[in-house]
Amino acid sequence: MHNLMMVWSWILDATTGTRAAAAAAAxxxxxxxxCAVVGLFNRILQLSFGISTSxxxxxxxxxxxxxxxxxxxxxxxxxxxxxxxxKYRQQSVTRxxxxxxxxxxxxQEARKGSTTAAKEAVKGDPEIxxxxxxxxxxxVYETVCASLEIALETSEAGDNSVCDVFPDAFNRARQLDEDxxxxxxxxxxxxxMPFSVKENYHYAGLDSTGGVQSLAGVPRxxxxxxxxxxxxxxxxxxxxxxxxxxMLTFECSNPIYGETNNPNLKGRSPGGSxxxxxxxxxxxxxxxxxxxxxxxxxxxxxxxxxxxGFKPTVSRISRRHMFGLNPGQTQIIAxxxxxxxxxxxxxxxxxxxxxxxxxxxxxAIPRIxxxxxxxxxxxxxxIGYWKFNDVVCVCTPMLTxxxxxxxxxxxxxxxxxxxxxxxxxxxxxxxxxxxxxxxxDISKLALLFYGIMSxxxxxxxxxxxxxxxxxxxxxPILRLITAPQFIHKIASYLPENKINRVxxxxxxxxxxxxxxxxxxxxxxxxxxLEEWEKAHLDGMVCISGVLPAIPQGMCSDLTPAVWPTFIxxxxxxxxxxxxxxRVTGDDVRVMTALTPNDMIDKKILKASFGSEGLPVTVQVVxxxxxxxxxxxxxxxxxxxxxxx
Numbered sequence: 001m002h003n004l005m006m007v008w009s010w011i012l013d014a015t016t017g018t019r020a021a022a023a024a025a026a027x028x029x030x031x032x033x034x035c036a037v038v039g040l041f042n043r044i045l046q047l048s049f050g051i052s053t054s055x056x057x058x059x060x061x062x063x064x065x066x067x068x069x070x071x072x073x074x075x076x077x078x079x080x081x082x083x084x085x086x087k088y089r090q091q092s093v094t095r096x097x098x099x100x101x102x103x104x105x106x107x108q109e110a111r112k113g114s115t116t117a118a119k120e121a122v123k124g125d126p127e128i129x130x131x132x133x134x135x136x137x138x139x140v141y142e143t144v145c146a147s148l149e150i151a152l153e154t155s156e157a158g159d160n161s162v163c164d165v166f167p168d169a170f171n172r173a174r175q176l177d178e179d180x181x182x183x184x185x186x187x188x189x190x191x192x193m194p195f196s197v198k199e200n201y202h203y204a205g206l207d208s209t210g211g212v213q214s215l216a217g218v219p220r221x222x223x224x225x226x227x228x229x230x231x232x233x234x235x236x237x238x239x240x241x242x243x244x245x246x247m248l249t250f251e252c253s254n255p256i257y258g259e260t261n262n263p264n265l266k267g268r269s270p271g272g273s274x275x276x277x278x279x280x281x282x283x284x285x286x287x288x289x290x291x292x293x294x295x296x297x298x299x300x301x302x303x304x305x306x307x308x309g310f311k312p313t314v315s316r317i318s319r320r321h322m323f324g325l326n327p328g329q330t331q332i333i334a335x336x337x338x339x340x341x342x343x344x345x346x347x348x349x350x351x352x353x354x355x356x357x358x359x360x361x362x363x364a365i366p367r368i369x370x371x372x373x374x375x376x377x378x379x380x381x382x383i384g385y386w387k388f389n390d391v392v393c394v395c396t397p398m399l400t401x402x403x404x405x406x407x408x409x410x411x412x413x414x415x416x417x418x419x420x421x422x423x424x425x426x427x428x429x430x431x432x433x434x435x436x437x438x439x440x441d442i443s444k445l446a447l448l449f450y451g452i453m454s455x456x457x458x459x460x461x462x463x464x465x466x467x468x469x470x471x472x473x474x475x476p477i478l479r480l481i482t483a484p485q486f487i488h489k490i491a492s493y494l495p496e497n498k499i500n501r502v503x504x505x506x507x508x509x510x511x512x513x514x515x516x517x518x519x520x521x522x523x524x525x526x527x528x529l530e531e532w533e534k535a536h537l538d539g540m541v542c543i544s545g546v547l548p549a550i551p552q553g554m555c556s557d558l559t560p561a562v563w564p565t566f567i568x569x570x571x572x573x574x575x576x577x578x579x580x581x582r583v584t585g586d587d588v589r590v591m592t593a594l595t596p597n598d599m600i601d602k603k604i605l606k607a608s609f610g611s612e613g614l615p616v617t618v619q620v621v622x623x624x625x626x627x628x629x630x631x632x633x634x635x636x637x638x639x640x641x642x643x644x
Contacts (some may be wrong), residue, residue, distance in 0.1 A: 081467045084467040084468075088216075091213060091214070092213040092256040094217060095207070095209075095217045096216075096256055096257060099257070102164060102167070103152055107148065110148035113141055113142060117137075118143050119146040119150060121137075121146070122286070126288065126344050129143070129287060130191075134192075140173040140180075144169055144170065144172075148238055150283055151283070151286070154263070158261060159279050160242060160258055160276075161276040162242070162276065164199075164239070166197075166206075166237045167206075169194075169236060173236055176191065176234065188232065188234025189352060190348075191234035193348075194236050194286050195236070195238070195289050196237070196238065196277060197241070198274050198292055199257075199276070200323040201224040201240075201292075201323075202220040203220065203224070204222060205220075206220060210247055210464075211257070211471070212245065212254075212468065213465075214464075215323075224318070224321040226319075229318075230353070232357050232361075239280070241276025241279075241280055242254070242258075243274070244272040245465070246464055247324075247325055248474060248477060249272055250269075250271055250555050250559075251272045251275065251550075251555040252269065253473060255469040255471060260275045260276050261552075262304060263283060263305065264549065265549065267551055267552055269553075271300040272301060272555070274292065274293070274309070274339060278305040278339060281307040281341045281345075287348065288338050289340070290336060291309060291336075291338070291339045292322060293309075293311040293569065294324070294335075295449070295566035299544055299565045299576070302339060303544045303616070304550075304615075305615070306614075306615025307341055308577065308578045308634070308638075309337065309576065310338050310350070310576040310627075310631070311335060311337045312336075313335075313572060313574050313627065315335075316335075317350075317353040317365065318336060318365050319334060322334070322336065325460075328460070331452050331521060332569055336353075342638065343578060350370055354368060354370040354627075356369075370628065371628045375632050377632065380431045380433060381433070382433045382538050383433065383434055383633065384436070384535060386439040409443045409446045412543045412546050413547040413604060415611075416547060418587065419581050419617065422641065423541045423641075427541065427636060430636050432636070435535055435537065442563055445524060445567045446567065447502070448517060448520060448570060449569070452517050452518070454481045454508075455517070473556050474556075476556040487503070488505075489504075491504040497598050498599075524570070532623060537623075540622075541621075542618075545561075545562070546562070547611075557600075558607070564619065572624060573621050573624060574626060576619070576620050577620075578634050578637060580637060580643050582615055583616060585612050587612075592608060615643070
């Protein structure tokens with residue numbers, strides 16, 4: 001009985017609020033009813049069958065009582081879970097409706113204050129916009145109104161890229177205009193520049209949900225240093241952009257703000273987790289914005305939407321006060337990263353996130369200012385590219401390809417391979433030396449990534465979404481990782497294919513097993529850099545994805561296909577992507593004529609149907625803390641590529 005009372009006390013402690021109190025009362029009644037049922041059952045036994053309630057019958061009574069208590073606990077748990085689910089649903093509905101009303105109010109004011117000249121400036125070169133604002137060609141208020149009009153109109157028209165607006169955007173713009181007019185203070189280098197922010201960044205007074213219903217409407221008390229650094233230099237944050245629930249999937253949908261759509265082609269995904277940012281930059285609503293990246297969350301959306309994204313080395317810029325997945329996992333670390341319509345936008349953001357203003361806000365980041373000499377240098381560079389021995393790629397006159405063996409884990413599609421050839425040709429014409437490199441063991445790196453990221457058996461994510469609606473894209477991933485340990489064990493003995501290999505390594509790890517994985521990752525990092533140094537490389541170009549934008553809802557089937565981005569999170573190298581070409585009819589015809597090896601290959605072929613015209617990006621990678629070189633290579637490619 002004492003144990004029973006302890007359990008019941010735990011149930012009461014777990015319930016809070018008016019509804020929970022009502023539920024507790026209802027459950028108390030349920031306990032009383034159960035006791036009455038047990039008494040009635042005893043009486044029926046006595047009258048109908050002559051079974052007495054002597055000591056010989058006590059075991060039967062005890063069993064009945066235990067079953068009743070167990071049933072009561074199960075029902076109690078289900079009721080409490082249902083109450084919480086309803087509470088969180090209402091919480092998210094309230095937040096969504098509040099954000100919608102505020103977006104509508106801001107859109108009305110933006111339409112009144114926007115001008116055609118300001119909209120053209122926002123969509124143009126960010127350096128021209130920056131100069132014009134300081135010279136007073138456009139007021140900050142006009143510029144902010146223009147950005148908000150573009151962002152909110154396209155979002156409300158079907159993109160669904162914007163979650164909410166920054167409530168102080170208009171007031172901040174007016175104050176900056178007043179400062180310019182009255183010469184109240186020196187103007188910051190980013191004076192009046194509007195920018196967007198991924199929803200997972202903290203901003204004091206606003207929530208940061210990560211698409212999790214229980215966090216909707218719960219304000220943060222802190223502001224991310226990268227957001228604050230841009231504000232202190234005169235920039236104006238205007239909108240917060242949509243993300244997938246928990247940011248674990250590479251699409252963009254959550255139960256609070258819904259699904260974001262690819263602006264290139266209806267029915268296609270914009271990528272994730274920084275999907276809202278990439279869509280906004282495709283619309284050229286802002287000159288740059290802030291995303292985050294732990295496995296490609298900046299680069300995948302840029303690839304799917306045809307924009308630019310950049311993942312710096314971990315700690316090159318601040319990552320403090322940013323909602324993240326499994327914050328206790330410290331081997332593969334999420335990093336802040338700029339996103340933009342053009343490489344110039346990335347450069348502008350990096351210049352002002354690697355300076356004294358930013359350093360003063362986060363003492364943990366190294367004082368490495370943006371190196372202008374590296375970025376502006378004209379010295380030819382040695383740029384590597386991978387040669388996959390088991391991938392045939394002939395670029396004349398029509399690209400041919402076959403699905404390779406498992407050494408590249410999931411094979412790259414035809415247009416993605418062709419994008420690398422486009423970039424190589426451009427770089428060679430710029431005078432750079434191209435160096436062929438043997439590919440690393442992609443399968444090994446991929447399985448290390450999955451093994452570490454799933455090391456808690458998805459306990460952290462499961463706690464985050466407990467008693468809440470779970471997006472249908474996230475459910476299959478959680479089911480795979482949280483499968484019983486024996487399922488993962490059995491998978492390691494099954495015939496090798498991509499799914500079995502992933503299932504085998506995504507079990508819950510012991511501490512010694514996790515440390516072994518960490519040690520292997522450290523060895524792989526050293527090995528990769530030693531090969532890099534042996535070849536005297538300045539950078540390398542490679543695919544940024546296995547395929548272009550996928551149809552909505554396919555990400556859980558194609559999770560192994562994101563290896564081209566997450567291997568550089570594992571290796572902790574700076575990497576950026578930019579568009580260089582589009583999917584052609586020839587690409588689609590070649591892809592759809594191929595014979596797949598397994599289910600993943602079949603899904604890739606299915607995703608290829610109807611992909612003609614979608615943008616395709618290329619990825620540029622450099623050594624740790626060589627971000628400026630990476631941006632320089634990207635700029636060279638962009639200047640000499642006409643893809644749109």
